[in-house]
Amino acid sequence: xxxxxxxxEGFLRNCWYVAGRSEDFGRKLSAVTMLEEQIxxxxxxxxxxxxxxxxxxxRKLPLSxxxxxxxxxxxxxxxxxxxxxxxxxxxxxQLDNPPRRAAVHSYPTEDRWGFLWLWMGDxxxxxxxxxxxxxxxxxxxxxxxxxxAMEMACHYLYIIDNLLxxxxxxxxxxxxxxxxxxxxxxxxxxxxxxxxxxxRWVLGEEPPPYYKAMLPFGPTCDRKQHYECRLxxxxxxxxxxxxxGEGGAQRPVSPNAFVNISYNFITPVNAHQxxxxxxxxxxxxxxxxxxxxxxxxxxxxxxxxxxEVLEHVQTGMANRKSGYINLGLxxxxxxxxxxxxxxxxxxxSTD
Numbered sequence: 001x002x003x004x005x006x007x008x009e010g011f012l013r014n015c016w017y018v019a020g021r022s023e024d025f026g027r028k029l030s031a032v033t034m035l036e037e038q039i040x041x042x043x044x045x046x047x048x049x050x051x052x053x054x055x056x057x058x059r060k061l062p063l064s065x066x067x068x069x070x071x072x073x074x075x076x077x078x079x080x081x082x083x084x085x086x087x088x089x090x091x092x093x094q095l096d097n098p099p100r101r102a103a104v105h106s107y108p109t110e111d112r113w114g115f116l117w118l119w120m121g122d123x124x125x126x127x128x129x130x131x132x133x134x135x136x137x138x139x140x141x142x143x144x145x146x147x148x149a150m151e152m153a154c155h156y157l158y159i160i161d162n163l164l165x166x167x168x169x170x171x172x173x174x175x176x177x178x179x180x181x182x183x184x185x186x187x188x189x190x191x192x193x194x195x196x197x198x199x200r201w202v203l204g205e206e207p208p209p210y211y212k213a214m215l216p217f218g219p220t221c222d223r224k225q226h227y228e229c230r231l232x233x234x235x236x237x238x239x240x241x242x243x244x245g246e247g248g249a250q251r252p253v254s255p256n257a258f259v260n261i262s263y264n265f266i267t268p269v270n271a272h273q274x275x276x277x278x279x280x281x282x283x284x285x286x287x288x289x290x291x292x293x294x295x296x297x298x299x300x301x302x303x304x305x306x307x308e309v310l311e312h313v314q315t316g317m318a319n320r321k322s323g324y325i326n327l328g329l330x331x332x333x334x335x336x337x338x339x340x341x342x343x344x345x346x347x348x349s350t351d
Contacts, residue, residue: 002323007157007337010344011035011268014121015232016131018265018277022148025049025050029073031064034121037271039107040064041053043069043072049116050084051107057088057306063104076111102216113137115265115277121347132234134263136281143286145296147279154309155264156233156274157340161333162306163235163264164198166225169208172309176210176302188249195230195339198332204244210298214291215258216284222247229336231343233263233284259283262299276303 019025019041030041031054038054040063055061070090075080080102081090088102108119108126112232113134117125136142144177152159162168169176170183182202189207190197204221207215224247226238238261240247246254253259263276280299285291305329317324326334 004317005157005337006283006334007023007340007344008155008271009341010348011120012232012340012343012347014125014347015118016110016119016126017232018115018275019051019109019265019267020275021149021277022049022114022116024149025116027141029064029066029068031062033269034118034275035268037120037298038062039118040073041066041109041116042073044084048084049109049111050117051109052082052086053104053106055104056080057102057104058099068196089338093347113263114279120316131232132263134281137282141283141286143282143284143288145280145292145299148277148296148300148303150276150300150303150307152274152276153272153309155271156268157333157337158277158310158317159266159274159306160229160233160235160314160336162310163237163266164196164227164229164332164336165329166198166200166227167329168309172305173208173210176298177208177307183209187329187332189335190231191335192228196332196336197226197228199224199226201247202322203247210295211239211258211260212300213239214285214295217243217256219242219246227332229332231339233268235262235266237262237264259282262294272318277331278303288306305323307336 014183017034025041026043032039032041035266039051040054041049042053044050052063056063058078058080060076061077063073063075066074072081072083077093080088082104083089086106088105091098108123110117110131112127112131157199167183185200185202187198187200204220206219207221221244222242224240228236242254243256246256260280260282262278262280267275269275280295
């Protein structure tokens with residue numbers, strides 16, 4: 001049997017991943033699984049996010065089944081108490097003889113862009129400057145949708161494959177993102193420092209249903225599909241719409257362009273389950289909150305369409321009885337997977 005798609009074995013660890021929306025975490029302990037590691041998350045008395053290995057070193061009862069007292073976590077079995085660094089500071093059953101090596105791993109955290117990020121590798125290598133920058137995030141002229149979250153029962157790289165494939169919209173998203181030219185126009189492929197971009201311009205066609213009502217021009221337009229993925233698993237899907245005749249690869253972005261950017265953060269849970277977070281950011285209609293809600297609902301519907309397909313892909317590939325093939329449209333995804341595999345080997349060789 002042909003081996004599985006490249007990049008499917010293991011995970012990149014010296015990276016930042018989204019654990020959830022910032023508002024999902026408070027003083028109460030939350031249990032989260034990321035990269036097959038169980039993590040307990042809470043906020044200390046100053047509101048800082050604390051992430052600890054979710055296993056007491058005594059008998060591995062999840063710390064998330066315990067309680068928070070001040071800035072400490074108390075195990076629900078025998079009261080071993082851990083501070084925000086993961087060190088055991090109280091052992092009630094042996095106050096005069098605290099257990100040696102009683103500590104749990106602590107993960108660096110950062111609240112940024114409305115999400116909580118965790119560094120999953122060597123804490124000494126954590127660099128907060130490596131978290132994705134989002135231009136115009138605080139620009140009042142740009143509108144934002146609510147933040148979405150979704151569980152997907154598939155390997156995270158199947159989601160990345162999908163987010164590097166502008167063609168699938170012609171069949172999967174007929175009522176939202178599909179439009180003339182999305183099925184067979186040529187694709188441009190570009191490799192960047194930490195990722196891959198697949199893009200194309202579709203000129204002089206009607207916009208897809210999702211965008212039609214929000215464009216200040218029409219009935220036809222020029223449209224750019226920009227599908228970009230960066231290590232370890234961040235996708236930036238940008239749609240650029242201009243009046244017909246103002247778009248094209250060899251032109252600067254038109255001052256009349258409508259730009260919508262979908263920021264997608266995919267976190268592996270394990271080899272067959274992922275967590276998907278997103279929000280959209282647009283350069284027009286900043287104060288139109290009803291539009292933001294409609295866009296959020298439309299995107300959620302489309303991502304559920306992806307979810308259904310990709311979960312069946314996971315099942316089909318896991319239980320395959322015959323070989324699989326790649327198509328030309330998979331070129332960007334395979335380039336990205338190759339980078340993932342290479343980076344995993346690099347991390348492993350230096351451990």
